[in-house]
Amino acid sequence: MILDNPDQLIVNLVQQGLDLLSGFPIVVLVLCLLLSTVPLIAIFPACFAITTWLERKGLARIQNRIGPNRAGWFGLLQPVADGIKMLLKEDIVPRAGDQLTHFLAPVLLLVPAFTVLAVLPFSRNMTPAAADTGVILFFAIGSVSTLPVFLAGWSSHNKYSLLGGMRAIAQMVSYEIPLVLSTVTVVMLTGSLNTVRIVEAQQVSSWVLGDNAALQILGQVLKWNVFTPWGFIGFLIFFVASLAEVNRCPFDLPEADSEIVAGHLTEYSGFKYALFFMAEYISAFAISGLAVTLFLGGWSGPNIRPWWSDDPQALLIPGFVWFFLKMFALILAMIWIRGTLPRLRVDHLMGFAWKFLMPLALLNIFVAGAYYYLPRWIGWPAGFVVLYVCYEWLGRINRGSLGPKRTYRYA
Amino acid sequence: MNAAFLILSLLAVAGALLAIRLHNLVHATLSLMFFFVALAGLFVLLMAEFIAAVQILVYVGAVGILILFAIMLTPHVTGENHGRLCSRGWIWGLAGAGAVFLILIAPVLLMAGLDTPPATAALSPSVREIGLVLMTPYGIALLVMALLLTAALVGAVVAASPPARDKDEPKP
Amino acid sequence: MVTLQHYLILSAVLFSIGLLGVLTRRHAVIVLIGIEIMLNAANLNLIAFWRFGPHLENFEGLLFTLFSIAVAAAEASVGLALVIAVYRHFKTPDVEKMNTLRE
Numbered sequence: 135m136i137l138d139n140p141d142q143l144i145v146n147l148v149q150q151g152l153d154l155l156s157g158f159p160i161v162v163l164v165l166c167l168l169l170s171t172v173p174l175i176a177i178f179p180a181c182f183a184i185t186t187w188l189e190r191k192g193l194a195r196i197q198n199r200i201g202p203n204r205a206g207w208f209g210l211l212q213p214v215a216d217g218i219k220m221l222l223k224e225d226i227v228p229r230a231g232d233q234l235t236h237f238l239a240p241v242l243l244l245v246p247a248f249t250v251l252a253v254l255p256f257s258r259n260m261t262p263a264a265a266d267t268g269v270i271l272f273f274a275i276g277s278v279s280t281l282p283v284f285l286a287g288w289s290s291h292n293k294y295s296l297l298g299g300m301r302a303i304a305q306m307v308s309y310e311i312p313l314v315l316s317t318v319t320v321v322m323l324t325g326s327l328n329t330v331r332i333v334e335a336q337q338v339s340s341w342v343l344g345d346n347a348a349l350q351i352l353g354q355v356l357k358w359n360v361f362t363p364w365g366f367i368g369f370l371i372f373f374v375a376s377l378a379e380v381n382r383c384p385f386d387l388p389e390a391d392s393e394i395v396a397g398h399l400t401e402y403s404g405f406k407y408a409l410f411f412m413a414e415y416i417s418a419f420a421i422s423g424l425a426v427t428l429f430l431g432g433w434s435g436p437n438i439r440p441w442w443s444d445d446p447q448a449l450l451i452p453g454f455v456w457f458f459l460k461m462f463a464l465i466l467a468m469i470w471i472r473g474t475l476p477r478l479r480v481d482h483l484m485g486f487a488w489k490f491l492m493p494l495a496l497l498n499i500f501v502a503g504a505y506y507y508l509p510r511w512i513g514w515p516a517g518f519v520v521l522y523v524c525y526e527w528l529g530r531i532n533r534g535s536l537g538p539k540r541t542y543r544y545a
Numbered sequence: 546m547n548a549a550f551l552i553l554s555l556l557a558v559a560g561a562l563l564a565i566r567l568h569n570l571v572h573a574t575l576s577l578m579f580f581f582v583a584l585a586g587l588f589v590l591l592m593a594e595f596i597a598a599v600q601i602l603v604y605v606g607a608v609g610i611l612i613l614f615a616i617m618l619t620p621h622v623t624g625e626n627h628g629r630l631c632s633r634g635w636i637w638g639l640a641g642a643g644a645v646f647l648i649l650i651a652p653v654l655l656m657a658g659l660d661t662p663p664a665t666a667a668l669s670p671s672v673r674e675i676g677l678v679l680m681t682p683y684g685i686a687l688l689v690m691a692l693l694l695t696a697a698l699v700g701a702v703v704a705a706s707p708p709a710r711d712k713d714e715p716k717p
Numbered sequence: 718m719v720t721l722q723h724y725l726i727l728s729a730v731l732f733s734i735g736l737l738g739v740l741t742r743r744h745a746v747i748v749l750i751g752i753e754i755m756l757n758a759a760n761l762n763l764i765a766f767w768r769f770g771p772h773l774e775n776f777e778g779l780l781f782t783l784f785s786i787a788v789a790a791a792e793a794s795v796g797l798a799l800v801i802a803v804y805r806h807f808k809t810p811d812v813e814k815m816n817t818l819r820e
Binding site: 547550554557558561562564565570573574577580581584587588590591592593595596599600603604607608611612614615616618619633635637638639641642643645646649650653670674675678679683686690693694696697698700701702704705707 | 718719722723724725726727728729730731732733734735736737738740741742744745746747749750751753754757760761764765767768774776779780782783784786787788789790791792793794795797798799800801802804805810813
């Protein structure tokens with residue numbers, strides 16, 4: 135029965151469709167190619183549209199105002215209105231700027247943003263490109279996106295653009311190090327760079343394949359990497375570094391309107407600006423997806439096996455529902471942080487990466503190594519204690535001195 | 546297989562040629578990036594996926610940005626010719642490069658000592674095996690590499706930092 | 718059928734292009750770009766020999782290339798730092814004008 139495993143419903147339907155066409159291998163090949171790329175290109179821009187609406191409404195409510203409410207019910211058609219506006223705007227290219235690189239920069243930024251979505255495991259058997267070196271491919275292709283930021287800043291022939299571009303790439307390159315170091319702990323303790331294996335290692339497989347429904351639910355949640363000491367700190371470091379990688383608040387100095395007139399995006403208008411905007415959001419989705427995969431258990435959530443099926447791996451609620459729920463929870467956290475925290479100054483930003491996050495990530499690796507060899511009942515609380523001590527110590531080292539104590543005469 | 550090799554090798558040769566011939570330095574670096582990506586594609590064709598990922602990560606993500614920073618810090622970027630593009634003795638450079646090319650090609654063309662067995666279609670090595678080999682027999686090389694990179698980091702910072710001012714210079 | 722000869726010829730072509738860049742261009746950064754091209758051609762050669770070699774389960778070819786990439790990155794960073802330092806002294810990136818030793 136098709137509905138034997140609701141988790142694999144789409145996969146089984148596609149498999150049966152391809153079996154029907156098995157007489158025409160070329161068609162099957164083309165369909166397989168399309169099936170691994172078209173869903174990504176269809177779903178994620180739709181998520182992008184939803185997220186722009188979510189961000190504007192969310193920020194507005196945090197800032198005690200209403201947000202878009204003119205274009206349709208509760209402003210839900212606002213992304214459509216934005217899209218039409220961007221398409222109708224005039225495309226201005228500065229005459230003294232470099233035409234070729236000015237054109238190439240948004241395209242070169244969008245390509246890695248979409249490509250890295252292919253290594254994320256949305257559900258069992260639903261990874262577009264299940265490579266053995268998935269995590270390193272993600273970071274490799276993600277690090278390509280520093281180049282078009284620089285090209286955008288340089289090709290605009292504008293001092294603010296160039297300065298913004300240099301700051302943006304300095305920030306992105308600096309925060310790549312804590313980002314990668316915090317994933318080293320996950321890879322170390324899982325023993326594989328394959329994203330599917332990393333997700334499977336975060337489920338207590340003996341409980342999940344058993345028969346007790348309560349154990350099935352617990353087995354899919356308890357072993358997430360975020361509930362271990364090194365995973366918790368690793369997740370926090372990863373999340374903060376990912377905010378800096380996609381140039382979001384509080385690390386959005388390169389594109390802040392009040393600081394540097396939109397930085398490397400100053401001379402971009404209309405559709406090219408929309409492409410940059412979309413690339414930033416798709417990168418945010420991709421990196422949230424990786425955080426969900428590495429630390430929050432991927433496609434596993436409080437699921438039970440449906441009572442009518444005898445497939446031990448069947449799940450009642452499909453896995454990609456949990457994946458997208460967790461990813462959107464992280465996006466909501468990003469929006470919340472944007473509305474709440476002030477922007478970091480550029481020297482504070484770089485100091486935070488090099489002097490706080492990187493040593494903390496290195497100490498995290500040591501704690502993860504110790505956690506592996508110690509028995510759990512010692513390693514788990516000791517890990518938390520050691521990491522808290524490191525966090526406090528690094529904080530105190532980096533605090534700097536307070537200014538002279540101010541006394542207010544007439545207060 | 547043949548078509549992929551042809552396309553990637555044409556991209557690599559074109560990227561390398563443009564990288565050394567363009568006036569505009571940023572364009573030259575951009576074509577160097579395309580060369581690196583084409584070379585990573587060739588590594589994937591040769592079943593070395595891990596090396597391809599490392600190539601993109603290190604070269605495109607780091608060395609390319611480094612070259613761009615160096616270009617920004619030493620102006621004369623755009624195509625205004627402050628003199629010739631090539632040095633005066635460029636014909637000798639061309640002759641030298643051609644001679645090296647002929648020396649490298651000679652054993653290939655003469656098939657001297659090159660026994661090419663048919664390439665067995667084995668699976669590409671898993672990262673786990675590479676990791677095991679890297680840690681156990683080649684662990685010392687890894688540590689030496691770490692020392693080398695640390696030395697290069699410190700040396701680069703010291704070499705590029707501005708010279709220290711004398712203490713008894715009058716303050717501006 | 719792509720044989721070892723194809724890869725060797727390709728890497729020889731890329732190596733001589735890099736060498737051409739080092740020997741003919743006047744800008745210091747382009748010389749470094751040429752050096753990077755030469756190192757990459759050598760890496761391609763190493764991987765090709767590993768792939769078409771008799772023992773595919775020895776990973777020496779892969780590891781050699783990995784270390785070569787790491788060494789090339791270190792050398793590029795030091796080389797570019799030196800270019801910046803030398804530019805600060807000679808005020809020009811032209812390698813033909815850097816023909817006096819500092820007294």
